[in-house]
Amino acid sequence: MNLHVPTPEAPINGSQTLMRGLDIVEAVGDGSVSLAELSERLGLTRATAYRLAGALVARDYLSFTPRRGYAPGPKLLKLGFQAQQASNLIQLALPAMDRLAEATLDAVNLGIMDAGMVLYLRQSPSRRRVVLRHEPGIRNPVRHTALGKSLVFAKGPEAWRALFDIPVEADAYGAWEAEMAKAMADGFTTHVETEGERVRCIAAPVIDAGGCAIAAISLSTLPQYVEDSELAGLGPLMVAAATEISRSIGRD
DSSP states (O other), X not given: OOOOOOOOOOOOOHHHHHHHHHHXXXXXXXXXXXXXXXXXXXXXXXXXXXXXXXXXXXTTSEEEETTTEXXXXXXXXXHHHHHHHHHXXXXXXXXXXXXXXXXXXXXXXXXXXXXXXXXXXXXXXXXXXXXXXXXXXXXXXXXXXXXXXXXXXXXXXXXXXXXXXXXXXXXXXXXXXXXXXHHHXXXXXXXXXXXXXXXXXXXXXXXXXXXXXXXXXXXXXXXXTSOHHHHGGGHHHHHHHHHXXXXXXXXX
């Protein structure tokens, strides 16, 4: 009688573990997959497949049902929905963003709030000789960007205070609160870097049917193109473009 003894798998490093975990996520994309099927499809021992799939179940990226196997979990479904929503938002926002970039010659950015940071989704590029770029996927702190300020200015002081270490930053918060109160009245926000290239930005929120700021658009420029005193003058253009996008996503 011939006995088959499985060859022990070589130890895997962190990168290999990540790749194999992603292989498992992709394997369940079309429906439930049993442990035996995962092991066979991916060339893993049952023990390794079980360990990796179990870790994904623990983080809600997969779900497990006895006698059926592994399937996409709630977190994976949520991420897929968010990606689809972001894609739809980009397509709806682009026409207004492109027109604004063409009219001002400056870069126009689209961003959302993600895990407490501003996440840049798309940019309509500048027509200037010196170009400013915010690549999709870049994250920046909320309080240090015009986009971030536009995403939170309607939330009020309680949300604003959460962005500061009070009482250590009480003075900085006081100035920020006054700036945000003005933004609520104006409908737009600004931010000017105090160092480096002194990039200056102006932004306005994109509002959904429920009245929430689900995104914001900003215009980024440099002092040789727009002086500090001229920045607020772009406010009506920003608000008009953001309002156009808000209407395109279903706001009255």
